[in-house]
Amino acid sequence: MHIENYLNVIDACRFCFMCRHLDPVGNVTFREADTPRGRALMCDRIRMDAANLSNPDYIDAFYRSALSAANRFHCVSDYDETGLVLAVRRDIVEADLAPAAVKALAKTLEKDAFSVKGKGNALYFGPTPELYKGCAVITGGDPGKALAVLGFEAASKKVFARFKKAVTDSGCKTLIVAEPSAFEFLHDRLPDVKVIHSAAYFVEQGMNKTGSRKAVYLESDFLKNYCGNPSAPRDLLKQLGYKLVPFGTNVEESYAVGEGAVVYDTLYPTLAERLCQRVYDLAEGLGKTRFITASQTVKDTLKKYNPAFDVITLEEAVALSQD
Amino acid sequence: MTPKNYLYEMIRSELTWVVGDEYVQANEADNLGHSIDYYWVPECWHDRGERPTPPDLVVYPGNTQEVAAILKIANTHNIPVTPWGGGSGSQGGALPIYGGIVLDMKRMNKVIEIDPVTMCVTAEAGINAQHLEWEVEKAGFSTMHLPASISCATLGGFIAHRGTGVLSTKYGKIEDMIMSLEVVTPTGEIINTLPVPRHASGPSLTELFLGSEGTLGVVTKAVMKIHPIPAARKFHAYLFETMHDAMVAGSQLMISRMRPAVIRLYDEASTARVIKRVLNIDRKGAYLVFGFDGPEKIVDLEMEEACKICERTSKEDLGTEAGQSWWKNRYKFFYPPYMFQLPQAFGTLDTVATFANIENVYWAMKNVVKENFPQAAFIGHFSHWYDWGCMLYARFIIEEPPQDPNEAVALYNRIWDMAIRAAIREGGVINEHHGVGLKLGRIMRDLYGPAFNVLESLKKVLDPNNIMNPGKMGFPGKGV
Numbered sequence A: 001m002h003i004e005n006y007l008n009v010i011d012a013c014r015f016c017f018m019c020r021h022l023d024p025v026g027n028v029t030f031r032e033a034d035t036p037r038g039r040a041l042m043c044d045r046i047r048m049d050a051a052n053l054s055n056p057d058y059i060d061a062f063y064r065s066a067l068s069a070a071n072r073f074h075c076v077s078d079y080d081e082t083g084l085v086l087a088v089r090r091d092i093v094e095a096d097l098a099p100a101a102v103k104a105l106a107k108t109l110e111k112d113a114f115s116v117k118g119k120g121n122a123l124y125f126g127p128t129p130e131l132y133k134g135c136a137v138i139t140g141g142d143p144g145k146a147l148a149v150l151g152f153e154a155a156s157k158k159v160f161a162r163f164k165k166a167v168t169d170s171g172c173k174t175l176i177v178a179e180p181s182a183f184e185f186l187h188d189r190l191p192d193v194k195v196i197h198s199a200a201y202f203v204e205q206g207m208n209k210t211g212s213r214k215a216v217y218l219e220s221d222f223l224k225n226y227c228g229n230p231s232a233p234r235d236l237l238k239q240l241g242y243k244l245v246p247f248g249t250n251v252e253e254s255y256a257v258g259e260g261a262v263v264y265d266t267l268y269p270t271l272a273e274r275l276c277q278r279v280y281d282l283a284e285g286l287g288k289t290r291f292i293t294a295s296q297t298v299k300d301t302l303k304k305y306n307p308a309f310d311v312i313t314l315e316e317a318v319a320l321s322q323d
Numbered sequence B: 001m002t003p004k005n006y007l008y009e010m011i012r013s014e015l016t017w018v019v020g021d022e023y024v025q026a027n028e029a030d031n032l033g034h035s036i037d038y039y040w041v042p043e044c045w046h047d048r049g050e051r052p053t054p055p056d057l058v059v060y061p062g063n064t065q066e067v068a069a070i071l072k073i074a075n076t077h078n079i080p081v082t083p084w085g086g087g088s089g090s091q092g093g094a095l096p097i098y099g100g101i102v103l104d105m106k107r108m109n110k111v112i113e114i115d116p117v118t119m120c121v122t123a124e125a126g127i128n129a130q131h132l133e134w135e136v137e138k139a140g141f142s143t144m145h146l147p148a149s150i151s152c153a154t155l156g157g158f159i160a161h162r163g164t165g166v167l168s169t170k171y172g173k174i175e176d177m178i179m180s181l182e183v184v185t186p187t188g189e190i191i192n193t194l195p196v197p198r199h200a201s202g203p204s205l206t207e208l209f210l211g212s213e214g215t216l217g218v219v220t221k222a223v224m225k226i227h228p229i230p231a232a233r234k235f236h237a238y239l240f241e242t243m244h245d246a247m248v249a250g251s252q253l254m255i256s257r258m259r260p261a262v263i264r265l266y267d268e269a270s271t272a273r274v275i276k277r278v279l280n281i282d283r284k285g286a287y288l289v290f291g292f293d294g295p296e297k298i299v300d301l302e303m304e305e306a307c308k309i310c311e312r313t314s315k316e317d318l319g320t321e322a323g324q325s326w327w328k329n330r331y332k333f334f335y336p337p338y339m340f341q342l343p344q345a346f347g348t349l350d351t352v353a354t355f356a357n358i359e360n361v362y363w364a365m366k367n368v369v370k371e372n373f374p375q376a377a378f379i380g381h382f383s384h385w386y387d388w389g390c391m392l393y394a395r396f397i398i399e400e401p402p403q404d405p406n407e408a409v410a411l412y413n414r415i416w417d418m419a420i421r422a423a424i425r426e427g428g429v430i431n432e433h434h435g436v437g438l439k440l441g442r443i444m445r446d447l448y449g450p451a452f453n454v455l456e457s458l459k460k461v462l463d464p465n466n467i468m469n470p471g472k473m474g475f476p477g478k479g480v
């Protein structure tokens, strides 16, 4: 079983309470099963008796996790609780125990195919190709990250192989990726290609300051907790003239409304809405402050439950500066 | 109760009418989490493949009225109700040992008001202590309640166990921080204690519920003092040849009537084991750290005076850096792998005594463990200091406890019985800030003597059906 690679995490987390305050789902469901300790205890039961893998309550709890990795980021010993959840999801899938909704979603994701349009030294992957003059563009769905997060490792590899082939065939040596989940997935998988996040690309280009406006940069789970918290998104917004104001009560919690689980809103819309509600509530004291996120998915989720919420993506911030 | 029993469904339906379907859970994922708190015994039980007793239902009230309605239902059906905060209690207080309802308080997590005039915050009792502190800090203040479990325990849990934070020596324990409480009594009445903590209008009801561990009612709301963020907070550490030399310095610091925010004194064994591991300070002797906070000039003056006191008996001035490092890493001690964890058996034998008695208490505990349980290591530090004495945070650790769970728990209980009774003989008490719970209930009558009848009578009057957390704090159980 894959969880056997995480026995140290099970041993550490099963009786540890030290990062439960940072579990975004636990903070809205209040359930013990939605904490790193709760999940490690269930994994421990599975370790003791594999029959527990088929427990539907356990399975639901594992899929309910938002995988923000805020817990891992907080942990003084860096125990990979996120890795443990991903491992148990793989075990669930390999035992053909994934919930029907997860299986159905995986079936759709498996079909993702990719094509490249245009020519250029760099290849852009994301929703706003018009911003990347002189770049070729790769389109298609998710490059395999969503499947990997759901535990469908083999299918993820297949989709990624298609993505990789399209990149290789394009001949481009630089790939610019907009969505943080895709960036995290791709950044070390394409050995001959330099993978950069769009924020870094724009910072390198140098942006013109266009006015000054207060904004909240809504931290990305993937950029902050998975990719070492690069300064590019904040640098970019500063270049654009935004004055960043702190959000929430602390810098540790994830306000990324399920970004770490990639397809959270599709599988758990009620919980995604609650994660959004937390952001709306905290935003109340900030007046007309604009929110800026690196992730189109985060933006879409926040807009879905409150269309009036003023949130744009980093790329939209760039586009606005060029208007 | 079992889900197969139609009465179970009758009660579940009644509860869902109060809180909604989603907030009455009876699934195995949550039950597992709620059957194990931070008490070593259920952890060991789980580790050995056994299943600690789960609740029949976990209910998440959203407000005080819902708590009252739930308790009324529980009274009607005579079902045990065990409040659960963060589950971080080390005494088994939140364990549903007779099944029934676990009343998970975490949904009651709102800060209701921050009053900068009186300097207090009103909050619901299920709020996570770190979340509370963050909100108060955002308003420019601090609760100054900074326990090692700040990230996991709730305000109600701290009130229930008379918990304490790292700055207690200056800012007090939770009982010194609370102004007033809202409580739902076991029969479902909502009451408020008087709005100020000091008065001569009869005995203090607030005090009655502080430390009552969910046996006398459910704390739903609390008004707590808040403080300005100090301009300066500074630390300094010294090494002493022996724990006794350090104790002389620590007690003199308190007797000088200065107000250190913190003093921690680690005995020789924990200096060698814990301070070395966590702070990387590798010295023989007893490590003592202290700190002051407030206006910088005053802090500097106090630091200077405190250093003079320590220099009288210390063997090495470890400097401010070794003190700051302790502050910076103060929570690190509690994360794996720095914290003891299974397969080790370990227990925190915490007690408190006067300066006249505290060293005798330490030696009595240490000797009893050493003589009777040669397989156990004993370490200790003194962490919360008063004008009149201090708290001993002693630990026993067994590297390889028996595999058989019953044998392991029997050994564990024997150590507690002997060590705590030895402490009581020398003027100590059962506990200083972790509470009694399931772990130490059996010793309550010995500690209190006839005075325990007073507590028992109060329990009977407030909770005639004995639904609230039965079998804890030495009060009767429900029958298995």
Ligand SMILES: Cc1cc2nc3c(=O)[nH]c(=O)nc-3n(C[C@H](O)[C@H](O)[C@H](O)COP(=O)(O)OP(=O)(O)OC[C@H]3O[C@@H](n4cnc5c(N)ncnc54)[C@H](O)[C@@H]3O)c2cc1C
Binding pocket: A017, B037, B038, B082, B083, B084, B085, B086, B087, B088, B089, B090, B092, B093, B094, B105, B125, B126, B146, B147, B148, B149, B152, B153, B154, B155, B156, B157, B158, B159, B160, B161, B162, B163, B164, B165, B166, B213, B214, B215, B217, B218, B219, B220, B334, B433, B434, B435, B437, B469, B472
């Ligand atoms: C790593 C770690 C470090 C710790 N460090 C400290 C420390 O520095 N200082 C300290 O004091 N403690 C410490 N503790 C112990 C623990 O955090 C405290 O005992 C705390 O008070 C428990 O709070 P909780 O919310 O987790 O309560 P729980 O464990 O859920 O419950 C404890 C008791 O309180 C009752 N209860 C809970 N909520 C309510 C309520 N609203 N009304 C009535 N009764 C209620 C329960 O029934 C139970 O009897 C530590 C624990 C851990 C895990």
Ligand code: SF4
Binding pocket: A012, A013, A014, A016, A017, A018, A019, A020, A036, A037, A071, A072, A074, A075, A076, A077, A078, A079, A080, A081, B335, B336
């Ligand atoms: S990730 Fe670290 S802090 Fe969180 S439960 Fe695991 S060991 Fe504890």
